[in-house]
Amino acid sequence: MGIYLDFNSSSPIDERVLTAMIDVYRNVAGNADSRTHNFGVSARQVVENARGEVASLLNVNKDEVFFTSGATESNNIVLQGLKEYSEKTGKKHIITTSIEHKAIIETCKAMEKLGFEVSYVNPKLDGRVAYEDVVSLVREDTLIVSIMHVNNETGIIQPVKEIGEFLADKEVYFHIDATQSFGKLVDELKQIKFDMLSMSAHKIGGPQGIGALILKKKRYKLPPVKGIMYGGQQEHGIRPGTIPVALVVGLGYACSLVANEYRENADKCQKIKEMLLAELDNSGISYRINGNQECCVPNTLNVCFDGVSSEALMLSTKQYCGISNGSACNSKSYEPSFVLSAMGIPVDQIENSVRISWGAEADFEEVRASFKELITVAKGLVF
Structure with missing residues (x-):
């Protein structure tokens, strides 16, 4: 099978995380929202x-x-979840x-x-959207600005810190x-001014099927986000359904592990x-790198091999090795990457x-050996 080199799609689960989960499956039987017995209390405690x-x-x-x-x-x-708030305020941008x-x-x-107006900001050729292009679009009826921290295809870091500073005193969420920065750009995330944040566990050695939404309080109040499903008051109604303990x-x-290891992890990834x-x-x-590596995370490389079909x-x-040519959510599509297209990269290069x-x-040496094999194959595929 070779070596797995598609961590941006999903990282392998950390054995230490798996051991902790197995212990819960074996020893914590209760529903975390059951308040009438100790089994539920125990489940709630670990949650x-x-x-x-x-x-x-x-x-x-x-x-x-x-x-x-x-x-x-x-x-x-x-x-x-902001639809009800937008109806009350007239903010639909x-x-x-x-x-x-x-x-x-x-x-x-x-x-x-549903009647909302959406402004889509294109990145520059380096893969990064310009701060000015984003904030210049903010107006009185702007409801929310939603920007990814790190692009999943290129690894390029977006100017979310600067955007957060601009929006901090605005009535805009x-x-x-x-998803791609949580547990990796730890120090930076702690400094960014945001109202809401999304993440997934399986990008940092955790299990698939679990993640979190962070809703930060402002003046002691949570953002006016409502649940989009019905079925119970779990997670204060934001996300009903039995909590998968x-x-x-x-x-x-996984969070506790990367809290102690993220700097060492970044160094190892950068050396690779x-x-x-x-x-x-x-x-x-003949090759070229897609995206400016001066503002790129250390675990991602998007590379064009001139004259070599990515599918081939x-x-x-x-x-x-196991690699990809884009996001897993688009893996069944044979259309050129919409991310690279938005950057203005020519179709043949994409x-x-x-x-x-x-x-x-x-493993450093295993990655090296597999990559050398990839290059050898690429040379034979040049047309």
């Missing part, structure tokens, strides 16, 4: 401990953390970018059908999709990136581009 671990990683309060099934659901709750995850873009399209514990424990770039330079193959390359290197993403646990 609240995990909530505290998530809150600590972001430097927010425990009562600002709401568990969901992941960032896609959190993103939907943020946008759809949304600002986002053209390179967001489909969980934002598709939800925005649905909101447009600011949402960050931190073991998954929540997995998320919380430097090695990959050196291998490219020494290979003699991925199929021909399956025995060496069709020759692949995304490589890794984690700190990836």
Whole structure:
């Protein structure tokens, strides 16, 4: 099968997290919302401990953390959950970018059908949206600005810190999709002024199927987000349904691990990136990097091999490594990446581009060996 190099789609679960979850499955039988017996109390205790671990990683309060099934659901709750507030205030303008995850873009399209106006900001060729292009669109009826922190295809860091500073004293809500930065850009996230934040556990060595929505209080009040499903008052009505205790514990424990290890993890990932770039330079193959590496996370590389079809390359290197040519939510589509298209990259270059993403646990020499094999295959596919 080769080595797994598609961490931006999903990272392998950390064995320590899995062990903690198995312990919960074996020993915590109760429903966390059952208040009439000790089994429910025990379940609630481990849930609240995990909530505290998530809150600590972001430097927010425990009562600002709401568990969901992941960032896609959190993103939907943020946008759809503000409909009632928008009706009361007349604020029906949304600002986002053209390179967001489909969980934002598709939800925005649905909101447009309900009478909302959405402004989509395009990035520059370097993969980064300009701060000025975003804030210049803010107006009296702007409801929310929703910007991803790190793009999932290119790894480019967006100017959310600057945007947050601008919006801090405005009557406009600011949402960050931190799916690719949560647990990685820890210090930066703690400094950003936001009202809402989405994340998923499976990007940081946690389990799939669990994530969180952060709703920060302002003047002691939560943002006026309402639940978009019916079925109970779990998570204060923001997200009804039985809390998956073991998954929540997995998320919380993953947060506690990266809280202690994120700097070391970043260093390991950066060394792998430097090695990959050196291998490219020494290979003699014609290539180009998509996105400005000066504002890129250390675990992602989006590279175009000139004259090499990305589909052919991925199929021909399956025995060496698992890579992709974009977001997993678009993997069944054969259309060019909408992210690279929005950056203004020519179609032929897009069709020759692949995304490589890794984690700190990836073996340095194994990555090197597999990447060399990939380059060798790419050379044979040049047309």
